[in-house]
Amino acid sequence: MKKVYVNQVGFPCESAKKAVLNFPASEVKILNSDGTSAWTGKTNHFGTDDISGEDTYVVDFSDLKEPGKYTIVADGIKSCTFEITSIPFSTLMKDVCKCFYYLRCGHGLDKKHAGVYFHEPCHLSKATVYGEDCSPVDVSGGWHDAGDYGRYSTAGAVAAAHILYGVRFFKNLLEVKFDIPQEKCDNGVLPDILAEVKVELMFLMKMQREDGSVWHKVTTFSHAPFIMPEEDTKELFLFPISSLATADIAAVFALAYTIYQDYDTAFAELLLKCSKKAYKWLSENPEPLLFKNAEGSNTGEYPEPEDYSNRFWAACALYEACGDKSYYDEALVQKEKLLNYDGQSSEQGFHANIFTCFGWADVAGLGALSLILKGEPGELYDLVKENFVNEAERLLKNTNANGFGLCMTKDDFIWGSNMELLKYLMILTVAQTISPNNAYKEAIISGLDYLLGCNSMDVSYVTGNGEKAYMNPHLRPTAVDGVDAPWPGLVSGGPNTGLQDERAQELPKDTAPMKCYIDHVDCYSLNEITIYWNSPLIFVLAGL
Numbered sequence: 420m421k422k423v424y425v426n427q428v429g430f431p432c433e434s435a436k437k438a439v440l441n442f443p444a445s446e447v448k449i450l451n452s453d454g455t456s457a458w459t460g461k462t463n464h465f466g467t468d469d470i471s472g473e474d475t476y477v478v479d480f481s482d483l484k485e486p487g488k489y490t491i492v493a494d495g496i497k498s499c500t501f502e503i504t505s506i507p508f509s510t511l512m513k514d515v516c517k518c519f520y521y522l523r524c525g526h527g528l529d530k531k532h533a534g535v536y537f538h539e540p541c542h543l544s545k546a547t548v549y550g551e552d553c554s555p556v557d558v559s560g561g562w563h564d565a566g567d568y569g570r571y572s573t574a575g576a577v578a579a580a581h582i583l584y585g586v587r588f589f590k591n592l593l594e595v596k597f598d599i600p601q602e603k604c605d606n607g608v609l610p611d612i613l614a615e616v617k618v619e620l621m622f623l624m625k626m627q628r629e630d631g632s633v634w635h636k637v638t639t640f641s642h643a644p645f646i647m648p649e650e651d652t653k654e655l656f657l658f659p660i661s662s663l664a665t666a667d668i669a670a671v672f673a674l675a676y677t678i679y680q681d682y683d684t685a686f687a688e689l690l691l692k693c694s695k696k697a698y699k700w701l702s703e704n705p706e707p708l709l710f711k712n713a714e715g716s717n718t719g720e721y722p723e724p725e726d727y728s729n730r731f732w733a734a735c736a737l738y739e740a741c742g743d744k745s746y747y748d749e750a751l752v753q754k755e756k757l758l759n760y761d762g763q764s765s766e767q768g769f770h771a772n773i774f775t776c777f778g779w780a781d782v783a784g785l786g787a788l789s790l791i792l793k794g795e796p797g798e799l800y801d802l803v804k805e806n807f808v809n810e811a812e813r814l815l816k817n818t819n820a821n822g823f824g825l826c827m828t829k830d831d832f833i834w835g836s837n838m839e840l841l842k843y844l845m846i847l848t849v850a851q852t853i854s855p856n857n858a859y860k861e862a863i864i865s866g867l868d869y870l871l872g873c874n875s876m877d878v879s880y881v882t883g884n885g886e887k888a889y890m891n892p893h894l895r896p897t898a899v900d901g902v903d904a905p906w907p908g909l910v911s912g913g914p915n916t917g918l919q920d921e922r923a924q925e926l927p928k929d930t931a932p933m934k935c936y937i938d939h940v941d942c943y944s945l946n947e948i949t950i951y952w953n954s955p956l957i958f959v960l961a962g963l
């Protein structure tokens with residue numbers, strides 16, 4: 420079918436702008452909302468590529484800068500409408516941030532802030548400590564992780580960190596208002612973004628044992644059926660501690676300390692104390708303590724094959740926060756272990772630029788962000804800077820290999836491919852601060868174009884944002900709350916050539932990577948949401 424693919428949300432007035440056609444058109448017109456012509460031009464034939472499987476024709480309309488609402492028409496085929504404005508992503512940013520509020524666990528969402536998406540209090544019962552002989556523990560609060568109601572320490576720490584590093588790099592994030600309950604601090608109220616992240620930090624504090632170690636996760640024994648969170652009343656279990664969770668918590672608390680100390684000194688001091696307590700446990704327990712699901716339990720496992728990147732992140736974040744040389748020395752030790760590790764990571768294979776990884780498992784890139792913020796010349800700083808620039812250059816090469824100008828290759832279309840994309844856009848954003856390059860900027864905009872509709876599914880992968888935004892996330896509350904539309908701002912996992920769920924397997928085996936997607940609630944391997952797929956988008960939008 421003939422299609423005109425375009426970012427369905429919008430473009431900054433001064434940015435590069437393009438649309439992609441899958442057919443040759445003799446003339447391309449861009450129409451104002453009143454139907455008059457705003458721009459006329461031609462396509463450039465790019466040809467076929469191995470990610471979209473389409474013969475692509477690119478329209479470059481970067482010279483159209485006048486604010487307004489537009490539609491592209493090529494040989495009678497119309498695109499979705501889009502906007503050109505100085506603030507194209509302000510609603511998107513608010514929506515993406517507000518999702519964390521909607522995902523809150525514990526005391527419920529009120530109608531004033533959540534509207535039709537409110538829910539009653541959930542998961543407030545104390546959790547049984549699996550395999551330990553001790554009293555049940557209160558670990559209420561935090562964010563539901565994803566389509567399920569589990570809460571996982573490593574995933575939660577990483578999502579909070581994406582947002583908090585966003586705050587450290589780009590102060591404008593502190594100005595974003597998204598209508599959540601106010602949280603008092605020393606001199607008034609916390610900025611919304613810090614009030615929201617504090618919810619998760621308070622929960623993560625409860626996940627820490629007296630000895631400093633951290634439970635890997637709290638979930639029911641098996642995933643709940645599709646019911647509202649308050650109806651999920653089965654027994655909660657705290658599953659065993661891991662060095663992965665302990666290191667990630669040491670890291671994110673140290674990072675958070677550097678931010679909250681300007682707003683809430685008591686909370687900041689507590690964060691630092693808990694961070695050091697976790698770090699002390701790590702020092703006394705130098706062997707990796709990894710995690711495996713209990714026999715028969717099917718909730719998220721978040722396994723990792725080593726804990727070097729986690730320990731590296733913890734040491735870097737504490738070094739940045741406190742300046743103590745012993746943390747730097749430990750970061751050097753873990754760096755060596757990482758570079759000498761020849762196994763497979765739990766996400767994608769280890770690659771040359773390992774110090775740019777921001778996932779829930781490979782977190783060395785988060786440690787690198789602390790080193791970049793510290794900005795102190797030396798072995799580690801030089802290494803991570805080089806990694807970011809090298810990786811950004813690799814990503815730029817990718818953008819030239821497909822008609823969509825997308826920085827991904829076909830191997831990136833794995834489970835949660837949109838997070839692969841958003842991690843790449845984070846890397847380009849950081850590289851832009853280290854070594855400014857207009858091509859990095861264009862690649863970031865191009866990546867957002869893809870996410871927001873300029874893709875061969877012709878779909879915006881963020882709910883409520885775009886004329887053809889996807890509607891059916893694999894997410895329990897939005898599936899059963901009786902409201903047609905899901906709440907806005909949720910990033911879908913996106914196309915995945917692995918097709919790991921039953922409905923996904925209805926797609927032909929030779930489907931092009933970019934088309935391995937179905938907007939269906941059953942498709943957990945294509946259309947789930949998670950906190951750490953939303954959080955990198957906040958970082959990227961803040962950096963624009």
Ligand SMILES: [Zn+2]
Pocket residue numbers: 523524525541542563568648
């Ligand atoms: Zn809950």
